[in-house]
Amino acid sequence: xxxxxxxxxxxxxxxxxxxxxxxxxxxxxxxxxxxxxxxxxxxxxxxxxxxxxxxxxxxxxxxxxxxxxxxxxxxxxxxxxxxxxxxxxxxxxxxxxxxxxxxxxxxxxxxxxxxxxxxxxxxxxxxxxxxxxxxxxxxxxxxxxxxxxxxxxxxxxxxxxxxxxxxxxxxxxxxxxxxxxxxxxxxxxxxxxxxxxxxxxxxxxxxxxxxxxxxxxxxxxxxxxxxxxxxxxxxxxxxxxxxxxxxxxxxxxxxxxxxxxxxxxxxxxxxxxxxxxxxxxxxxxxxxxxxxxxxxxxxxxxxxxxxxxxxxxxxxxxxxxxxxxxxxxxxxxxxxxxxxxxx
Numbered sequence: 001x002x003x004x005x006x007x008x009x010x011x012x013x014x015x016x017x018x019x020x021x022x023x024x025x026x027x028x029x030x031x032x033x034x035x036x037x038x039x040x041x042x043x044x045x046x047x048x049x050x051x052x053x054x055x056x057x058x059x060x061x062x063x064x065x066x067x068x069x070x071x072x073x074x075x076x077x078x079x080x081x082x083x084x085x086x087x088x089x090x091x092x093x094x095x096x097x098x099x100x101x102x103x104x105x106x107x108x109x110x111x112x113x114x115x116x117x118x119x120x121x122x123x124x125x126x127x128x129x130x131x132x133x134x135x136x137x138x139x140x141x142x143x144x145x146x147x148x149x150x151x152x153x154x155x156x157x158x159x160x161x162x163x164x165x166x167x168x169x170x171x172x173x174x175x176x177x178x179x180x181x182x183x184x185x186x187x188x189x190x191x192x193x194x195x196x197x198x199x200x201x202x203x204x205x206x207x208x209x210x211x212x213x214x215x216x217x218x219x220x221x222x223x224x225x226x227x228x229x230x231x232x233x234x235x236x237x238x239x240x241x242x243x244x245x246x247x248x249x250x251x252x253x254x255x256x257x258x259x260x261x262x263x264x265x266x267x268x269x270x271x272x273x274x275x276x277x278x279x280x281x282x283x284x285x286x287x288x289x290x291x292x293x294x295x296x297x298x299x300x301x302x303x304x305x306x307x308x309x310x311x312x313x314x315x316x317x318x319x320x321x322x323x324x325x326x327x328x329x330x331x332x333x334x335x336x337x338x339x340x341x342x343x
Contacts, residue, residue: 006052007302009281011124012175013204015154018083020277021302022055023048023295024210024288029063031234032216036290038071045072047292049081051299057178057208057286059087059128060113070118079119085208086113087158089128099131101339103142110146125152126178129159135342136164140171147172156208161336162199174205181209181283182218183257183272183314184323194336201282209276212285214323217241217250218272219294223258225251240325249324256321260314266304269294271314273301278311 008017026032028041036044048054058065066086073079088109091098110125125146127139136157146152157168158178168174177200179188187193188207200207213219215235225247235242241250254268261271269287276285287298306314 006054009284010206011154011284012173012206012282014173015175015206016083016123018284019053019055020281020284021053021273021299022057022085022208022284022286023053024286025056025058025065025069026062027288027290029065029068032288032290033232035063035232038068041068041290042072042075044290044292044295045069046076048295049078051296053295053299054081055083055085055284055286057085057210059090059126060092060109060116061087061090061128066113066116070116073118083123084117084119085124085126085156086117086122087126087128088113089126089130089158099129101127101129101131101134101136101139103138106139106142107146110151114151121150122152124154124156124175126156126158127160130157130164130339132337132339134339136160136168136339137171137342139339140168144172158210159336160196161338162194162196163338165196165199165203165205167339169203169205174203176206176208176284178208178210180211180327181207181276181285182212182214183275183318184214184218185211185327186318206282206284209283209285211327212276212287213269213272213298214241214327215239217254217323218257219269220258220267223251223255223268239328241323241327243325246324253321253323257317260317264304264306264310266301267297269298270301270304273298274304274306275311275314277301278306 007020009020011018029035058069060066088106089099089101091100130136143155154175155172156176156178157174160177181188188196216222258268261268273285276283289295
C-alpha cells in the first residue's frame with residue numbers, strides 16, 4: 001500500500017484508504033496504439049509503485065492486462081503493495097457488446113481472473129456493465145458470495161443508473177461506481193446520467209472516473225493536432241471526438257483550456273485532473289498511459305491546488321465551450337439502462 005506521504009481518500013463509506021488518483025491500465029495493453037514490450041511495461045509499473053501510484057484498474061477485457069500483472073506480481077513479489085481492481089461482464093472472445101452479468105458468469109470470470117493474475121483475492125471487483133436482462137440482484141448476490149469466500153474484498157459497478165445502484169446497494173453496500181467523467185463529460189451530474197453523482201453521495205459510494213482526460217483529448221499532445229502515425233491507435237478512427245470532421249474545432253477548444261492551465265503554471269492534463277480532484281474526496285480520477293513521462297505528469301496533478309474561484313472559472317469555460325462529438329462510437333453508446341426486476 002502507498003507510503004503515508006501519498007494523498008489517500010476513503011473508497012466509499014466503509015471502504016479502505018486508497019491513493020486519491022488511480023492508474024488506468026487499459027492503454028498498456030489495448031486500443032491506444034502499438035503495445036510496448038513486457039520489459040518496458042514492467043518499468044512503467046515499477047515507476048508507478050516508486051511514486052506511490054498503487055491503485056491500479058484493469059479488466060479481463062483489456063487485452064493481456066491481467067496476464068501482464070500476473071507476470072509483474074511473480075517477478076516483484078509486490079502484490080501486497082497494490083490495491084487492484086479488475087472487471088468482468090464483457091464476454092471474452094465474443095463481439096464487443098456481448099455482456100453476461102449472470103451469477104454463473106460472475107463466478108467463472110472471477111476464477112479465471114484470479115488464475116491469470118496468479119493471486120488469491122481481488123481488492124475491488126467490478127461489474128463492467130450489466131446485461132439488462134439479468135436482475136442486478138442476481139449479480140450482486142454472486143459477488144457477495146465471492147466476497148464471503150475471500151476471492152474479492154470490495155464490490156464495484158460500472159456504467160449503471162441510479163435505480164440499478166439503489167437496488168444493488170440494498171443487497172450489499174457498493175463501494176464505488178465507475179463512469180466516464182471529465183471536465184467535458186459531466187453526464188453523472190445531471191438527468192442524462194440519472195443524477196448518479198447525487199445518488200452516490202446519498203449512499204456513500206465513491207466515484208471512479210475513467211477517461212478523465214477524455215481519452216487523451218485533454219492533453220497538450222492533442223493541442224498540437226499532429227498527423228496520426230500509429231495505425232493501431234483506435235481513437236482516431238473510432239471515437240467521434242477525434243474524427244477529422246470535428247478535430248480542428250476540438251483542438252481549438254482544448255487550446256482554450258490549455259490557456260487556463262498556463263495561467264496556473266500546470267499542463268492541460270494536470271488542470272483537468274486537478275479540477276476533478278477539486279470536486280470532492282469521493283472523486284477518484286484514473287488516468288492511464290503507457291509512458292513514464294505522462295505517468296509522472298499526471299501524478300503531479302495532486303500538487304495542483306485550485307481555489308473555488310479557479311473551479312468556477314473552469315466550469316464556466318466548459319459550459320460555454322461545448323466539445324464536438326459523442327464520448328463513444330454510436331454502436332457502443334447504448335446509454336444507461338436499468339436491469340429488469342426480479343420476478
